[in-house]
Amino acid sequence: MDKLRIVDLFCGSGGFTLGFLNEKYNVELAADIDPYCEKVYQKNLPKIKFVLSDLSKLNKNIFEGLKPDIVVGGPPCQGFSTIGARISSVEKKRKKKDIRNNLVFSFIEHVNYLNPKIFLMENVSGILTRENGNIFSELKKKIKNYGYRFEVFNLDAVNYGVPQYRKRVFIIGTKFDKYEISKPNITHGDSLFLEKENTVNSVIKDLAKIKIDVTMNHVPLKHKPKNLKRYSLIPEGGRLPENKLSKELFRKNFGNTFKRLHRNKPSLTMVPGHNAFPIHPWLDRSLTVREAARIQTYPDNFIFIGPRHEQCIQVGNSVPVKLAQSWAKHLKKIILKKIIKKNEKAA
Template sequence: MNENGLNYIDLFAGAGGLSEGFIQSGYRPVAHVEMNEHAAKTIETRIAYYYLKDNGKIKSYYDYEKGKITREQLLEKIPKEELKTVINKEMSESTIKGIFNTIDDIKREKEIDKIDVIIGGPPCQAYSLVGRAQSSHMIVPMEDDPRNELYKMYVQFLKKYKPRMFVFENVAGIKTARGGAAFKNLQTYMKRVGYEIDYHELNAQDFGVLQSRKRVIIVGWLKGTGYEYPSFDVIHSKAEVWDLLNDLPVLKPGEEAIEHTMTDMRRLKKYVKDNDIRVKSDVLTGHIARPHTAQDIEIYKRTIDMWFENEQHERLKYDDLPEDLKTHKNRTSFVDRFKVVEGDMDHCHTILAHLSKDGHYFIHPDIEQHRSITVREAARIQSFPDNYYFEGPRTAQFVQVGNAVPPMMAKVIADK
C-alpha cells in the first residue's frame, strides 16, 4: 500500500470505490471521511482485508465472510491506528474542526509531513438530473438542498492541507445545477485557495469498465507546480456484460447462493480473471436474489424477450403491457421503468443507487432466472473485486454500490 510513497485523504468516501483504485495504484490512505455508518463500516472491513492480506493472515478475513467469526473478532486483529483512518462523521461547519484534529493526530502518529492528494466528491443526488426532475415532489427543493454547499467543505480541506493535487468527482448534472451557478462557484473557490484546475466529462466505459457511466472529474494542482490534467488512453475491452455474470450461481427470485466459495473456475471468463475481479480463494458474498411477485416476473420475462428477440434490441414501454399487468397510474413519465441489463453488449446502462428501492431497472438478462440483479452482480458491473465486502442490510449495500466510483476507473486516474 506504500509502493510509490504517496498518500491521500478521501472525502465523502462512500463505500470506497475511488479509494480502492488509489490503494491498488500504491497510494496509502491517511483518512477516509464518510457520514454513512454502513459505508464507513465497509471501508473499515476493506482496511481489515488489506492489513490481513499484507501480513499473511488473510484466512481470518475469509472466515469473517463465511460467518465463522464476528465483525468484532475480525477488527480485534487490526491495529487501532489502522482503523482510526475511518472518520464516520458528517461534514459541516460545526464538525470540520474536529475532523481536522483527528487527521492531524493521524499525521503525527504516522509521521506524515504533507498530504499528496485529496480525492472524493460530495453526495451527487443534489446535482443529479433525475433528482432535479423530481424536486417538485420533494420536501426540500433542489435549489435549497444543503448538500449543494458541501463542495465548500471539500475546499476547506484543500485550504488547510494544500495537497499537490486533488481529484473531485461528481455527476454530469453538477455543470447545470442552479443554472450553472453551483459549478461556477465551485471553480472560483478552488482557484481562490491556490489551485489551477481543469475538468472533463469522462465515461467509465472508456476505462475498461463494462458500463456506461458519465462523471465530471475535476483535477486541480497547486499553482506553480507545472502539473496538468492527465491524458487518458481509451481502454475498451472485447468482453461482454455476460462475462461478468457467467460464472455466478444461477438464482431464481428469493434464492441465495448456498456455496460460499466457487471451486469450479472453468466458467470464469477472461475479463474477470485478467482484471482480478475474482481469484480462486475468494469467498462469494452478496449474491442473494430479491423475491418478486408473479406479476413482476411476467413483466421481467417480457422485457428480456423484447431485448433479445431482434438485433435492434427493443425496450419494453410500460404502456405496451396488457392492462392486467399495469399497476401504476402514471403512464406518461418513466415509461421505461423496466429495463434489462445488456448482457450481449460491451457495456450496460449506469448502475444507480435506486437499486435499493426496486430492481425493475436492472433485470438480469437470463430469462430462466427472471429476476433483478444481486448486490454482487451490481458490484462486478462496477468493477469491484469479489473480495470486497459490503456492510449493512441489502438496501444499504445497493446504495453503496450504486453511488460508487468504479475502482477500475479510479485506478487509471490514480496511476496517471
C-alpha cells in the same frame, strides 16, 4: 521514494480508496457520514483509518498530522441536511436556497485546509448546470481563490475497462506551476473491443448458476408475481413495451428497473434505485448486489454491509474501482515528473 499519500473524503464504500491502493498509494484517512460505510471499511480495509464524520463541517482535529499529496472524493451534489437536528421552517428554506450549503463546497474547504499537491473530485454531470450554473460558477471562484489551477473532464467509465456506460464529471486541481492538467489516457475506445472484452456477460455469466450466496452479497430480490410477468416481456437490451401492456400490468413511471441489460454490451449505469438494479440479460430478475459490484469492478472478496437497500447504495454510488485506478496511475506520473524535474534543478 516513499508511497504517495491520499485522503479520501465522502469515501462511500471505497471505490476511490481501492483504486489508489491498487497503485500502491498510502491511504492516510477515509471519511464519511454513513455508519454502514464505516462497517464496510472495518470489514474490508481494516488497516485504513476511517473517520465517521459530518463533512459538511470542517473538523480540523480529524486531520491532525496529515500531509496528503492528493485529496480525492465524491461529495453529493445537493444541499446538506442537518442530521438529527431540529431547525425551524425558515431556517430550512434558507439552507435550501443557499447554494454554498452544497457539499461540493465543503469538499473544497477541506482541500484548502489539507493543502495537497493535487485534488480530484468526482460528481454527476448535473453539477455543471445545477441552479442555472450558479453552483459551478461559485465553485470555480472558490477553487481559484485557494490557489488551484483546475480542469473539468467528463469521462465515461466504459472507456477505462469498466463494463458500464457511466458518465461522470471529474474536477482536477493542482498547485504545480506551468503543468498541463490532463486526464488518464483512454484504454477501451474501440466499439468492437468493447463488445468482446468489456461486456455484462464477461463479468457476471458464472453468477447465473449460483442461486443464492449470502456471504458474497449474491441474493436475488423476491419479486412480486406482477413484476415477474412484466420482466418476461422485456427484450434483451430493451425496455418494457409499455404500449403493449395489459391493464393488469400497466402503471405510470417505469424507470431503469424495467430495462434489461444486453449480455454482449456494457451495462447501463448502476444507480441504487428502490433497492433494485436493472434486469439481468436472460434471467427474469434484477441484478444482485454482487453482479452490480462486478460491473463496478469490485473484487469478489470485497463485502458490502447492511440491509440490501444500503448495499445497493454503496455499490451504485461508488466510483468504479478500475476508473479510480486509472486516475491513481495517471496522477502518480504527474507527481513523479514534477519531483524528477525538481531534483534535476537542485543538482
